[in-house]
Amino acid sequence: MSRQYPVIFDKCPLCGCKERLIEEAVNEEIAKGRINPGMEFGLEAPTASVLWDQTKPSLQAPGIIPMKDICAECGFPYYRKIQKVEMPVTRLIPPKPQQPPFLRGM
Numbered sequence: 067m068s069r070q071y072p073v074i075f076d077k078c079p080l081c082g083c084k085e086r087l088i089e090e091a092v093n094e095e096i097a098k099g100r101i102n103p104g105m106e107f108g109l110e111a112p113t114a115s116v117l118w119d120q121t122k123p124s125l126q127a128p129g130i131i132p133m134k135d136i137c138a139e140c141g142f143p144y145y146r147k148i149q150k151v152e153m154p155v156t157r158l159i160p161p162k163p164q165q166p167p168f169l170r171g172m
C-alpha cells in the first residue's frame with residue numbers, strides 16, 4: 067500500500083499540543099488581509115528532496131517537501147506536514163551538444 071500524501075503530524079510529538087507558532091502567526095496575517103488564504107509558511111524555507119537518478123533522463127521526478135513549525139506550548143520544532151510533488155528536472159539535464167548549422171547533413 068502506498069503512503070497517502072500530504073503526511074500530517076497534527077500535534078507536538080513531545081507534549082501533544084496542537085497549537086503551532088508559525089501557523090498561528092500566518093493565520094493572524096491572513097485575517098488582516100496581508101497574506102492570501104492558502105499560503106503556507108514553515109520555520110525554514112522549504113527545500114525539496116528530489117528523488118531523481120541523474121543517470122536516467124527524465125522530465126520530472128518526485129520531490130519531498132517538509133514543512134516545519136514550532137510547538138506553541140513547549141517550543142519543540144517539528145514537521146507538521148510533508149508533501150510529495152512532481153518536480154521538473156529538465157534544467158538539471160546538461161544540454162545536448164549542437165552542431166553548427168553548416169555541418170548539418172555532412
Ligand SMILES: [Zn+2]
Pocket residue numbers: 078079080081082083137138139140141142
Ligand atoms: Zn510541545
